[in-house]
Amino acid sequence: NVLTLTLEDGGTQTVDFTTVLAAAGTDDQALTLAAGNILTLEDGGTVDLTAFLDNTDNQTITTFSLDNTTNVLTLTLEDGGTQTVDFTTVLAAAGTDDQALTLAAGNILTLEDGGTVDLTAFLDNTDNQTGAEVAITDAAGNFTSTEVEGALAELAAGSTDDQALTLAAGNILTLEDGGTVDLSAYVDTDDQNLTSAVVIANESVEIQINDGTNTTIDIRDADSNASNEIQTITSTDGSVTVTPSGINYNLSVPSADPTVVTAGTDISVTGDGSTATPYVIANTRPDIFYPPSIEVDVATTGTGRTIDLHAEYLAQYGTPTVVSAGAPVAIPTYANNELYYYVTYYDPAVFANVSVNNVGVMTYDVIASPTDYNTLINVVFVAQ
Structure with missing residues (x-):
């Protein structure tokens, strides 16, 4: 869009019509120059260029200026004169084209004021060629085929490698079709201390x-408790056994020589020494003794009177009045259920209904006072 004017003395001047054309749209009309220096437009309109002939004025054009508002081109001459060119007529003839465009079905572009353009040939999704129709350039010479489909077939055929591998002495891995790999660097040779x-x-x-x-x-220790690893092992039959499992060990004690228990004079033995029936050793000679003497009030008669013979026995044996040198303070005693109680004699003229229970409580009646103020009741204790 640049107009170049060449002057007689060899100088040139240019005018850039880009701004004008951008404002007026595009106008691709053909121009013809007729006799008489008349410039004719293809669609009509003429411009008389006589004033611009280079053989009428040999002045140099010093300045070009184009007023974009008035569309007037002003040329300033060397001697001070000016010439103008009004392009209003040209632009009016060219007009402006602000038509709307619509794209209809079938890829047809339609202009608002008429005219259509078929865009089907420019679609990017209509290339349905097969691989055999597309040529390839194989500069490296990897394929014998010269088209895509054949090259892909060759690539697929050669994509498997079922070679056998063998490991030879010296840690050399050998491929069936040739080629080796030295594995020495990967052998476990780390002998660090x-x-x-x-x-x-x-x-x-x-x-x-x-x-x-x-x-x-x-x-x-993870739980910071040094005592919770101490184990207590108990046994009910005299042996100690830990079942072997993990870090456990058998600590059973071998059977020792059996203990022989034999009965003798005044000694009896029962049981077989097992847990169920252990040995029981007993004194076969009865431990017989008389309880200490006590007073019985018979000054008056009465029935259902009681005396706790075992309690009287504990009182006197537990706190004797006199003790020999070196002897314990108390005499050993039996519990009330460890003794048998017997009344060997009582005065029937004074006592009646005499009895004693299994814990040593004697019950009696006083039926008369003794004539000489004395009477007897004899009691015997026997250890069970």
């Missing part, structure tokens, strides 16, 4: 490896 050093006594130890990174290990 490990050492340890105490970091904190009874708490942590550092494991050291030459050519490697040291590691500190916490050796403390």
